[in-house]
Amino acid sequence: MTPPVEAVVIGRNEGARLIACLAALEGQVARVIYVDSGSTDGSREAALREGAELVQLDTAQPFTAARARNAGLARCTAEFVQFVDGDCILAPGWIDAALAQMRSDPALAVVCGRRRELRPEASVYNRLCDIEWNTPVGPARACGGDALMRRAPLAAEGGFDATLIAGEEPDLCLRLRAAGWGIYRLDAEMTQHDADMHRLGQWWRRARRAGYAFAEGAARHGSPPARHWVTERRRALIWGLVLPVAIFMGTLIWPPLALVALVYPAQVMRLGLRSGDWPWAFFNVLGKFAEAGGALRYYMARLRRRRGALIEYK
Template identity: 65%
Template sequence: MAGNGNAETVDAVVIGRNEGARLAACLQSLAGQVRRVIYVDSGSTDGSVALAEAAGAEVVRLDTLRPFTAARARNAGLDALATDPPRFVQFVDGDCAVDPGWIAAALAHMAAHPQAGVVCGRRRERFPGASVYNRLADAEWDTPVGPAAACGGDALMRHAAVAAAGGYRPDLIAGEEPELCLRLRRAGWQIWRIGAEMTLHDAAMTRFGQWWWRTKRAGHAFAEGAALHGAGPERHWVAETRRALLWGLALPTAAGVGALVLHPAALLLLLAWPLQVVRLARRWGGGRRGWERAAFTVLGKLPEALGVLGYWTGRLRGRQRGLIEYK
């Protein structure tokens, strides 16, 4: 890849698995913005490796002896940069294209904020009109501008800060970015979300089952994050885990058991779900998107609760959960 012409050195780490045309768009979007591109492949069978090599990226293939995780892939990218480390590293998921002005905007913010260890911007869904699930993902990424607790998979980071933190926790199957950001904040670094356009993401979610598995993965991440850092002052993902268990497990269980043991009227407890939908929809401004977001937020507590239970079941059995993929 060509040099970016910036005074600060920026390299990119792209991770992917069978992204095909999405990967091609991702690599093309980085041309001219960064010095090097490291592409880390997690067992693709669609020609992604050859595609990345043809685009000029340096390819790292993960071996199959250990389970694939996004965190492990990103760490492999960091390892590939170790011999000639940049000052900054742009992490990108292979299904995302980087905005032409993003690197310059992120570097400018880094320069103005020396304690910024991570800067992220607005990730947008490329095809929000394709499905309600894509629209939900787009809304999920529309987080407030300013100091933040965490970033997502796409972000510009100070290489030295990430290296000193030991990189990502490789065994996490989800939630690895917030976990890293938590450790960075404890080390004195700041996480920022700025108003600049950052990436276009292609979720390609067109089926309910895809949304269900993606939401179940979030529940798993909540439970594991809370188990790792919930006792700390940040109470990392404790509230999210409790909400999933309250709305997705305790409420339907109480209604069902109450109806069987006490009186069928116990099923009226389930009215809490539609009431919560109404409350959230009003908070989020109503309209089509407000009602969609509210309805799926409440419904999502069911797969989230299953994800929480799955984490703890696996932990008690001494088994590590494999990847929960939705594509």
């Protein structure tokens, strides 16, 4: 029997990745709804050929992943919804495993699994994504863009916050947990993701988007008991902004203070020795500068009372 699950796929100019995404859903879900955010590469026509229902977002309003997921959710009628980003391929057997977990615990609203990078060996940036996807198994605080969700509690919480340009999944999960629902990370293969990052600039923009999300998340939910992304925001601002400015200003007063900058290679060494992964350690420290830039971008938009624009890395 076809499982009581409908899939919501979101995308923009994903090309062949979208076709692979839709093909992998065949036979795993009862219905596929594809929400397109202004594609110009034939993605909409390809989705229709693959048998998906098409929802086209109004281009007069700013695009966000949250807005696209909500548009797909509005079309759903099944008990469960599988959200999938258009650059991901759903693993065979995932739906059955996720449904079994959902049915074993009626208090669960979200079940996610292992998202893997499709070609981690292709670039250090892809491998960094694969490390990021490897979250702890068991009760979780949040999920990513791919997850099986129970539709009723999702709808009761108003879905995703369409104004968020990043971090909309943790925001939703925080609200679901506050309402008494659970989030679970299953020890099972869920999706393969195609980041397709081969340039430093792409990785930098992605890290800057994370910093923006940290700042906005902490501004919204940073007070106790949630303390949402307060630590991540603090680390980004200290390592990526406060320390560099302090070192620069101190050096102007007394040049030997420039030696304080050695704290950065020392931090790389500390993280590298602890993890055994030196590239990850290096980019973890370097990324704080990009994250701080993203946080500043959020604060500037808030000061000007403007809505933040998407930060895309593809």
